[in-house]
Amino acid sequence: MNQEQFDKIEQEITPPTPYVKNVLKAFLVGGLICTIGHAITYFYIIFFDFTEKTVGNPTAATIIFISMLLTGFGLYKKIGQFAGAGSAVPVSGFGNAVISAAIEHRTEGFVLGVGGNMFKLAGSVILFGVSSAFVVSLIKLILVTMGVIEW
Amino acid sequence: MKKLVLPIFLSILLVGCNDEKTLEVNNANGEEVKEVAAIIKNEDEINSGRAIFVEDQLLVAVQAKPWLDYKKTKIEKNLKKKLEEILPEYDITVSSDYKLYWEAQKLLKEEDSEKVKEKLEKLKKLKKEET
Numbered sequence: 035m036n037q038e039q040f041d042k043i044e045q046e047i048t049p050p051t052p053y054v055k056n057v058l059k060a061f062l063v064g065g066l067i068c069t070i071g072h073a074i075t076y077f078y079i080i081f082f083d084f085t086e087k088t089v090g091n092p093t094a095a096t097i098i099f100i101s102m103l104l105t106g107f108g109l110y111k112k113i114g115q116f117a118g119a120g121s122a123v124p125v126s127g128f129g130n131a132v133i134s135a136a137i138e139h140r141t142e143g144f145v146l147g148v149g150g151n152m153f154k155l156a157g158s159v160i161l162f163g164v165s166s167a168f169v170v171s172l173i174k175l176i177l178v179t180m181g182v183i184e185w
Numbered sequence: 186m187k188k189l190v191l192p193i194f195l196s197i198l199l200v201g202c203n204d205e206k207t208l209e210v211n212n213a214n215g216e217e218v219k220e221v222a223a224i225i226k227n228e229d230e231i232n233s234g235r236a237i238f239v240e241d242q243l244l245v246a247v248q249a250k251p252w253l254d255y256k257k258t259k260i261e262k263n264l265k266k267k268l269e270e271i272l273p274e275y276d277i278t279v280s281s282d283y284k285l286y287w288e289a290q291k292l293l294k295e296e297d298s299e300k301v302k303e304k305l306e307k308l309k310k311l312k313k314e315e316t
Contacts, residue, residue, distance in 0.1 A: 076283070085284040085311055184258070 060120030063113065067124045071097050094125050101126035105133040131155040207233040211293050211301075220271050221245065230260050235289035239302045243268070243275045246282070246289040257281040278305075280312055 035043075075093045078084045084092065104110040110130050113121045121127060132152055139151040153160065177183050208225055210218045217238065225234040225247065234247040245268065249257050258281075265279040280286075285308055295301050 079284045080287055083284075083311055085314065086282045088314055088316060091316070 056118055059116060060118050060123075062120070063117030064120035064124055067097070067121065067126055071124070097124070097126050098129035101129035102133045105130045106137070110134075128156055128159055131159070206231070208236075209234075209290075209293055210236045211238060217272060217275075221268065224264070224267050224271070228260070228264060230256075231264075233286075235286060235293060237289055237292045237301065237305065239298055239305055241274065241276055242302070242305055243272065243277045244285070244289060244292075244305055244308065245277065245279045246286040247279070248283070248286055249281050278309055278312070282312065284308075285312065 071093055074096050075089050078089050078092050079086065082092075101110055104113070110121065110126075114130070121130070132155075135154045135156070136148045136152045139147040141147065142151075174183070178185060206226065208222055210222060218236075221236050221243070225231060225236070225245070228247075230250055230253050232248045232250045234245060236246075237244040245264065247260070247264065249260050253260070261279050261281050265277060268275075268277050268279065288304065288308055292301050292304060295304070
């Protein structure tokens with residue numbers, strides 16, 4: 035059997051990926067997470083002194099905290115299996131990435147295990163988040179200085 | 186259970202179609218109230234508004250229509266300009282922030298004008314906060 039034949043047989047046997055179903059699942063669960071986030075937003079606006087401008091930070095922190103707890107209890111794994119990207123793309127996926135790496139390496143000790151590996155996955159999120167934010171704000175600064183848009 | 190899904194979904198969807206513009210103004214002298222009400226009513230981009238008069242200050246908290254949320258600052262600016270034209274003697278604050286809209290509802294019920302003024306100053310400070 036050569037490579038081509040193998041590829042052909044493999045393609046025949048592999049069940050088709052249910053793209054539409056996966057997308058729908060991701061949409062629904064991702065939407066649900068964002069709805070919860072919005073509920074938290076309104077909670078902070080109504081009961082604390084946050085405006086729409088300032089409420090983003092506490093909301094993101096709360097969502098990350100909740101997803102960290104869920105990861106620790108092993109529930110986020112189930113959500114992730116069901117929803118795929120729907121659970122990874124919102125900010126809750128960040129909390130999951132931090133804690134799951136920490137749990138994975140806890141047998142290697144607190145400093146070199148947990149401390150050294152905690153941001154193994156999330157580190158790239160932080161790095162590219164910060165650097166792209168820098169680029170975007172630089173573009174905005176240029177546009178504002180030129181008078182195209184306002185702050 | 187499955188039979189219920191569609192009616193529930195539809196009712197949630199259709200609640201968003203409630204198109205009536207709500208407008209609330211606290212008790213103050215009639216002329217200005219009417220003028221402010223007329224201006225807010227004429228703005229197509231505003232869903233609902235609340236106006237608070239205290240001494241020489243005026244707080245107008247509005248909610249933009251859901252699809253026009255992205256140009257809030259522009260709506261604020263336009264409204265402020267129009268209000269300043271007809272009420273030049275007032276110190277006007279216009280905001281489309283939900284926090285101010287929510288607090289304005291409490292201020293509408295507040296009778297003591299000293300307290301209203303105090304709260305208004307606090308809200309103005311909040312509006313300026315960036316982080």
